[in-house]
Amino acid sequence: MVINCAGPFLDTALPLARAAVEAGAHYLDVTAEQPVVQALYNELDAPARSAGVAVVPAMAFFGGLADLLVTAALGGGSQADEVEIAIGLDRWWPTAGTRATGARNTATRLVIRDGTLTALDDPAPTGTWPYPPPLGVQPVVELPFSEVVTIGHHLKVGELRSYLNTAPLDDLHDARTPAPPAADEEGRSAQQFVVDVVVRRGTETRRIVATGRDIYAVTAPIVVEGAVRLIEGRHRHPGAGAPAEMFDAAGVLSALARNGRSIAVRSDPCLAGE
Structure with a gap:
């Protein structure tokens, strides 16, 4: 098995994933880059199916977590009229890899409109x-990551909007912002995050929220949970696919929540008519 954590994934993902498939090994990575996920789906699905292995990009905070949450909110359904994903960070201490990826990835970001992947408006919509606590009401900008591609790969969604609050972007764009400082014995930073997902289908609205600490540290249990499930054969089929396409979304989220130091997940009851 190959677990690729070495970005920028625009440079590393496809050659490593191709080598893994040729060697008969499963492949996972933690990419947030949309073009990477698209390339892996398009170029390696058939070879991976033939080899009997799985290629699962974006098994991480960005990309995978929102995909798992949206799929769990649908409760076994595969269609939604509208999905909104609001990622909130109380601050952002970027790693060197994040900065390198930002400089490398200049591709146009994609959203889903009228059921089709399309370019994000320029300038990006704001609001x-x-x-939920601890963040409260925040200014946001539409800033889609790889979750748009993972979700669109296996769910039929009419409209998908993905937001990030603007305050952490100031940290990201400031060259003086340091890398994440360890704040506990496990090396996690004190950063707090919220991933707030609202799914609408007809007159029905569902909301599911994940909270936790340190977007980089939480990626480790997410990708390891995927690796364990691949080793144990608890994935749905070979080929290239999204995290929630390959694995039971509710099961993965429950496993992460049981960890106690990964995420907390709560679902609101059906909010009809909202």
Whole structure:
């Protein structure tokens, strides 16, 4: 098995994944880059199926977590009229890899409109989002990551909008912002995150929220949970696919929540008519 954590994934993902498939090994990575996920789906699905292995990009905070949450909110359904994903960070201490990826990835970001992947408006839409505690109401900008591609690969969605609050972008764009400082014995930073997902289908609205600490540290248990399930044969089929396409979304989220130091997940009851 290959677990690729070495970005920028625009440079590393396809050659490593291709080598893994040729060697008969499963492949996972933690990419947030949309073009990477598209390339792996398009170029390696058939070879991976023939080899009997799985290629699962974006098994991480960006990409995978939102895909798992949206799929769990649908409760076994595969269609939604509208999906909104609001990622909220109380701050952002970027790693060197994040900075290198930002410089390397200049591709146009994609969203889903009328059921089709399409370019994000320029300038990107802005607004506010009522995050659950500890963030509260925050200004946001539409800033899609790889979750748009993972979700669109296996779910039929009419409209998908993915937001990030703007405050952590100031940290990201400031060259003086340091790398994540360890704040506990496990090396996690004190950064807090919220991933707030709202799914609408007809007159039905469902909301599911994940909270936790340190977007980089939480990626480790997410990708390891995927690796364990691949080793144990608890994936749905060979080929290239999204995290929630390959694995039971509710099961993965429950496993992460049981960890106690990964994420907390809560679902609101059906909010009909909202």
